[in-house]
Amino acid sequence: xxxxxxxxxxxxxxxxxxxxxxxxxxxxxxxxxxxxxxxxxxxxxxxxxxxxxxxxxxxxxxxxxxxxxxxxxxxxxxxxxxxxxxxxxxxxxxxxxxxxxxxxxxxxxxxxxxxxxxxxxxxxxxxxxxxxxxxxxxxxxxxxxxxxxxxxxxxxxxxxxxxxxxxxxxxxxxxxxxxxxxxxxxxxxxxxxxxxxxxxxxxxxxxxxxxxxxxxxxxxxxxxxxxxxxxxxxxxxxxxxxxxxxxxxxxxxxxxxxxxxxxxxxxxxxxxxxxxxxxxxxxxxxxxxxxxxxxxxxxxxxxxxxxxxxxxxxxxxxxxxxxxx
Amino acid sequence: xxxxxxxxxxxxxxxxxxxxxxxxxxxxxxxxxxxxxxxxxxxxxxxxxxxxxxxxxxxxxxxxxxxxxxxxxxxxxxxxxxxxxxxxxxxxxxxxxxxxxxxxxxxxxxxxxxxxxxxxxxxxxxxxxxxxxxxxxxxxxxxxxxxxxxxxxxxxxxxxxxxxxxxxxxxxxxxxxxxxxxxxxxxxxxxxxxxxxxxxxxxxxxxxxxxxxxxxxxxxxxxxx
Numbered sequence: 001x002x003x004x005x006x007x008x009x010x011x012x013x014x015x016x017x018x019x020x021x022x023x024x025x026x027x028x029x030x031x032x033x034x035x036x037x038x039x040x041x042x043x044x045x046x047x048x049x050x051x052x053x054x055x056x057x058x059x060x061x062x063x064x065x066x067x068x069x070x071x072x073x074x075x076x077x078x079x080x081x082x083x084x085x086x087x088x089x090x091x092x093x094x095x096x097x098x099x100x101x102x103x104x105x106x107x108x109x110x111x112x113x114x115x116x117x118x119x120x121x122x123x124x125x126x127x128x129x130x131x132x133x134x135x136x137x138x139x140x141x142x143x144x145x146x147x148x149x150x151x152x153x154x155x156x157x158x159x160x161x162x163x164x165x166x167x168x169x170x171x172x173x174x175x176x177x178x179x180x181x182x183x184x185x186x187x188x189x190x191x192x193x194x195x196x197x198x199x200x201x202x203x204x205x206x207x208x209x210x211x212x213x214x215x216x217x218x219x220x221x222x223x224x225x226x227x228x229x230x231x232x233x234x235x236x237x238x239x240x241x242x243x244x245x246x247x248x249x250x251x252x253x254x255x256x257x258x259x260x261x262x263x264x265x266x267x268x269x270x271x272x273x274x275x276x277x278x279x280x281x282x283x284x285x286x287x288x289x290x291x292x293x294x295x296x297x298x299x300x301x302x303x304x305x306x307x308x309x310x311x312x313x314x315x316x317x318x319x320x321x322x323x324x325x
Numbered sequence: 326x327x328x329x330x331x332x333x334x335x336x337x338x339x340x341x342x343x344x345x346x347x348x349x350x351x352x353x354x355x356x357x358x359x360x361x362x363x364x365x366x367x368x369x370x371x372x373x374x375x376x377x378x379x380x381x382x383x384x385x386x387x388x389x390x391x392x393x394x395x396x397x398x399x400x401x402x403x404x405x406x407x408x409x410x411x412x413x414x415x416x417x418x419x420x421x422x423x424x425x426x427x428x429x430x431x432x433x434x435x436x437x438x439x440x441x442x443x444x445x446x447x448x449x450x451x452x453x454x455x456x457x458x459x460x461x462x463x464x465x466x467x468x469x470x471x472x473x474x475x476x477x478x479x480x481x482x483x484x485x486x487x488x489x490x491x492x493x494x495x496x497x498x499x500x501x502x503x504x505x506x507x508x509x510x511x512x513x514x515x516x517x518x519x520x521x522x523x524x525x526x527x528x529x530x531x532x533x534x535x536x537x538x539x540x541x542x543x544x545x546x547x548x549x550x
Contacts, residue, residue: 020350020351021350021351023351023353023360023362023450024338024342024351024352024353024354024448024449024450025449025453025518025519026449026450026451026452026453026454026455026493026519027453028452125513134452134494134495134496135453135494135511135513136479136494136495137513217475221496221497222497224475237468237469237486237487238486239355239356239357239486239487239488240355240356240450240451240457240485240488241355241358241360242353242354242355242358242360242450244360244362251469251470251471251472251473251499252468252469252471252472253471253472255472257473264450264451264452264455264496264497265353265450265451265452266355266450266451266455266457267451267499268469268485268486268488268499269469269473269499299382300380303365303380303381303382306365306366307365307366307369310365310366
């Protein structure tokens with residue numbers, strides 16, 4: 001089945017769970033910025049959780065399906081529609097051949113995930129179907145999706161879909177109690193970084209009491225925050241160290257940077273804190289201009305939250321498998 | 326940074342890569358440190374199965390400490406000699422004058438010192454093909470920029486404090502840019518995509534702006550399986 005891209009939108013990329021085990025080659029993880037939304041969207045359409053899907057940033061994306069399909073949209077609300085029909089989020093949806101699905105203006109969040117039953121059939125590069133925007137390749141999946149792209153899926157659902165004109169939306173949905181702590185101006189949980197102690201007591205206080213604004217040049221490599229500068233006690237140049245998505249670096253100008261999925265593997269600015277893994281989706285859903293606050297938690301608490309998230313998703317997968325429609 | 330520390334760190338990284346313990350996803354080193362990325366749920370499961378009472382963190386930390394104690398003979402790396410053409414200054418090296426001012430010398434002297442050096446490639450990191458080089462003349466030490474650039478021109482040669490290296494892609498970057506090479510540091514059409522490998526000996530050759538324009542390789546990147 002082919003999906004025809006009528007409009008690529010602001011920034012739409014193909015993402016799965018990213019590349020693992022390649023940091024030694026300088027190849028960064030990449031993958032869906034809101035991994036929770038990706039995994040749930042895939043579960044809803046019966047895919048493996050880490051299947052490739054579309055990551056749609058700030059709307060504008062329009063696609064046409066040349067056959068019936070099972071889809072799910074999770075994450076941001078971009079007023080998704082097929083014709084006049086609203087496409088609800090966090091639900092399993094059957095659509096008919098010829099459906100044109102459009103994502104319009106941003107209502108909440110920053111990134112929506114469109115999963116199609118059967119997954120997106122594009123080449124794997126270094127073991128993953130995620131984009132690698134920094135390589136500036138001319139081929140999918142490495143580059144952004146463009147107007148006119150035709151993308152195959154392995155979906156084969158013809159026998160399950162009725163002949164009704166309207167889309168069919170499942171009556172059940174995902175319980176919001178499972179969601180990450182999404183919010184327009186969220187509080188994000190962090191653990192201390194290696195160079196936490198190098199910062200002045202005043203700056204450490206600011207980290208957890210003040211709010212920081214998401215700057216306009218924030219993107220998949222990192223969110224650049226604007227606020228009261230965070231200073232280290234004595235100037236000291238570091239050798240480059242390993243960094244990961246979630247690491248919060250602070251350059252000498254004092255403006256923190258939250259590194260995200262497309263970040264480099266090494267960096268030499270002091271690491272004041274790390275965003276807890278469970279809250280990375282929260283960052284992924286904030287837009288430039290939003291305020292972010294930080295709350296410190298212990299490593300044990302962070303790990304406990306991660307394990308709970310995995311259990312929740314396992315339970316969700318199990319529950320979904322029992323749903324008849 | 327001591328040579329000894331870096332050699333140890335590399336040996337430890339290789340040891341882990343070979344051992345491939347349960348649940349470990351990444352083993353990646355920098356100059357004198359090793360980062361181990363592990364799958365929390367997988368490690369937790371493994372510990373449950375072996376009826377261990379350790380936390381995942383303590384278990385992984387224990388593996389690392391034991392690895393350090395049992396470091397075997399360090400392998401020597403194959404060393405190739407590679408010459409990299411560089412156009413210094415002007416649009417190719419926006420920070421050359423600033424580096425010269427900081428180091429209290431003329432831009433020409435900076436170029437002479439940098440291009441005249443012999444460097445050792447330490448490790449890939451930061452981005453595909455990015456090379457961290459050892460051997461920068463101490464007189465050229467220049468602290469990183471106060472705020473990183475959001476986008477560094479591809480092929481830029483940078484100085485970050487005592488380190489020097491070559492940006493393989495237009496990533497964000499905080500180093501001072503003194504020149505630019507037209508060579509592709511990472512090319513997916515090559516069997517070994519990274520141009521430079523750990524252990525290589527690198528030298529720089531000064532080229533003109535015109536030569537830079539002519540030699541710029543087009544970066545076609547068909548999919549490599």
